Amino acid sequence: MEVRYYCDPETGLPHIYEHGVTEATMTEQRFPVGWDERRVKELIAELDSRTEEEWIAADEAAAQGDRDETVVTVPTTLLPEIRRLLAAHRTA
Numbered sequence: 001m002e003v004r005y006y007c008d009p010e011t012g013l014p015h016i017y018e019h020g021v022t023e024a025t026m027t028e029q030r031f032p033v034g035w036d037e038r039r040v041k042e043l044i045a046e047l048d049s050r051t052e053e054e055w056i057a058a059d060e061a062a063a064q065g066d067r068d069e070t071v072v073t074v075p076t077t078l079l080p081e082i083r084r085l086l087a088a089h090r091t092a
Contacts, residue, residue: 063071
């Protein structure tokens with residue numbers, strides 16, 4: 001589902017503001033195969049209950065999963081050049 005709405009250029013807020021709209025609902029819910037509303041709510045509850053230490057541990061465990069990759073923080077201005085280098089590396 002794609003939702004489009006006008007944003008007020010002065011406030012940046014969606015057009016629904018100041019028009020008496022108090023709630024927006026979706027009538028159709030779609031879940032990936034094997035998922036349902038109960039499973040989504042359980043996952044959200046689990047993630048919401050995590051401490052900062054648990055989030056860090058999960059990130060570190062995920063980073064250890066593939067020792068052939070690493071995560072590096074770089075200035076955004078370098079991304080075009082990095083992407084060009086990665087593309088050249090993949091085709092080599």
